[in-house]
Amino acid sequence: MDNLASTRPLVASAGSHPAREAAIACMVVLAVALGIGRFAFTPLLPLMLHGGGLDIRHGGWLASCNYAGYFAGALACAALRVEPARMVRVGLALTVLLTLAMGLTSHFWVWAIVRFAAGAVSAWTFVFASQWGLRRLAELGAHGWGGVIYTGPGFGIIATGLFVSAAGRLGATVGWLGFGIAAAVLSALVWRVFVAVPTGPGAAVSAAGNGGNDASHPTHSTSPTASATTSSTNPPHRADAFWLVVLYGVPGFGYIITATFLPVIAHHALPGSAWPDLFWPMFGLALIAGALGAARLPHHWDNRTLLAACYVLQAAGVALGIVWPTAGGFGLGSMLIGLPFTAITLFAMREARRLRGDHAAGLMGYATAAYGVGQIIGPLVAAPIAVHTGSFSLALWLAAGALLLGALGLMWVAYRPNRPNRPNGPNRSQQA
Structure with missing residues (x-):
């Protein structure tokens, strides 16, 4: 890490x-692709339910269609x-069109197809925007901007x-159309930035120091030094990768039920209150704080212990x-769920690099697939239970309960006795 830092251009280190x-x-691309293309459904769901064109069970199906699309899109990225840069532009354009499409129809099966496609597009855009941006920052020696x-x-x-x-009184249709127009404006503002980034020596370490937030990015790597360290001092073990x-x-299962149905749950618990509409923005605010703060935690801290702490939160x-x-309970709960949201991906991808070094792409892909399966299952389980x-x-x-069991499982993996690759000290491979 120190060697890399010493070679950074002075102008880049100055910001x-x-x-x-x-x-x-x-950042704007991810706001469009995920904040609008993927997660705008959450605050609009109560309006779609109130309009009479959707019930809670079908709302759960639409959510799962989107998460299934994200799962498929993440796997397809490999x-x-x-x-x-070209894929980012394609993703932005498709996000605009698919968001507008949600406001131009009221047929459930059309909505289901659109939400599946929007999930796939959001995954593609996330991965390729991460690849482009992190490579660009690596070439500039400005990894600190990755957060x-x-x-x-x-x-x-x-x-x-x-x-x-x-503007909730205007209804879900106006909401979808308004978000589509906003996505178009934001896309236009950043369109010219996305041009091909030439490959070079810096590209080889484009993901090494970025914090690993791209859960399905197939080109994560570490420096040669880190790879050698991984294989010599901390040999990978198949069981650790499996766990x-x-x-x-x-x-994926633990957070998604709240993330999908939070406004619906809050409106039911606090009828007539203005607070329920603010809990989702609180989640987003905490997510921002978590994204910036998690990347600043010491790299030598054990990733599995950090993941367990995130699960408990x-x-x-x-x-x-x-x-x-109450308003206090839902507000604090929203922030506790949002704060570790990005950190979980960060620590999991660091752990994958610790275990596999330069060959971590496959492990990252399998982990992302597992997360996606959890997201798909969550609404399918929650909606029927709520109806019943x-x-x-x-x-x-x-x-x-699943999150707490997951935290216990991580602690067991990290500290079980006679573990073949139990580290003696810091995870040195993370310091690349």
């Missing part, structure tokens, strides 16, 4: 304009051979939540909405 421009442009990129979803979530809160995949799927956030169904019991409480307890 050069190209680095700032690249990071902010990628096979796509498209220049990243800015991943605040994008948080800003998108805040903006969509506040818009629905202010990483299995346990990384847990938060999210479990507490989920449980607060059940045991303290008249409450989301049981589904939320299942989510909180």
Whole structure:
């Protein structure tokens, strides 16, 4: 890490304009692709339910269609051979069209197809924007700007939540059309930034120092020094990789029920209150803080212990909405779920690099697939339970319990006796 830092251009270390421009442009792309294209559904769901064209069970199906699309899109990224900048532009254009399409029809099966496609497009755009941006920052020696990129979803979530809160009376159709227009304007503002980045020596370490937030990016790598360290001092073990995949799927299930149905749950618990419309923006605000703060934690801290702490935070956030169904409980719970949202991806991808070094892409892909499966299952489990019991409480307890079991599993993997690759000290491979 120190060797890399010593070779950074002085102008980049001072916060050069190209680095700032690249990071902010990628932040805007993620705000559009994820904050609007993927997560605008959450604040608009109560309006879609209130309009009479959708019930809670079909709302759960639409959510799962989107998460299935994201799962498929993430897996497809490994096979796509498209220049990243071009793919970002394609992703932006498709996000605009698909968002507008949600407001131009009211047929459920058309909505289902659109939400599946929007999920796939958001995955593609996330991966290729990350690839382009992180490579650009690596060439500029400005890895510190990487945290800015991943605040994008948080800003998108805040903006969509506040818009629905202010203009909710206009209905879901106006909301979708308004978000489509906003996505078009934002896309136009950053369109010119995304040009091909020439490959070079810096590209080889484009993902090494970025914090690993791209869960399905097929080109993550570490420096040669780090790879050698991984294989010589901390040899990988198949069981650890297996447990990483299995346990990384847990938060996909654990957070998604709240992330999908939070406004619906809050409106039911606090009828007539203005607070429910603000809990989703609170989630986004906490996500931004977590994205910036997690990247600054010491790299030598054990990733599995950090992941376990994140799982416990999210479990507490989920449980607060059940045991303290007030404005304070939902607000604090939203922030506890949002704060570790990006950090979970960060620590899991660092752990994958620790275990596999330069060959971590396959492990990252399997882990991302497991996370995606958890997201797909969550709404499919929650919606029928809510319909049958008249409450989301049981589904939320299942989510909180799964997160706590996941945390215990991570601690067992990290500290079980006679583990073949138990590290003696810091995870040196992370310091690349």
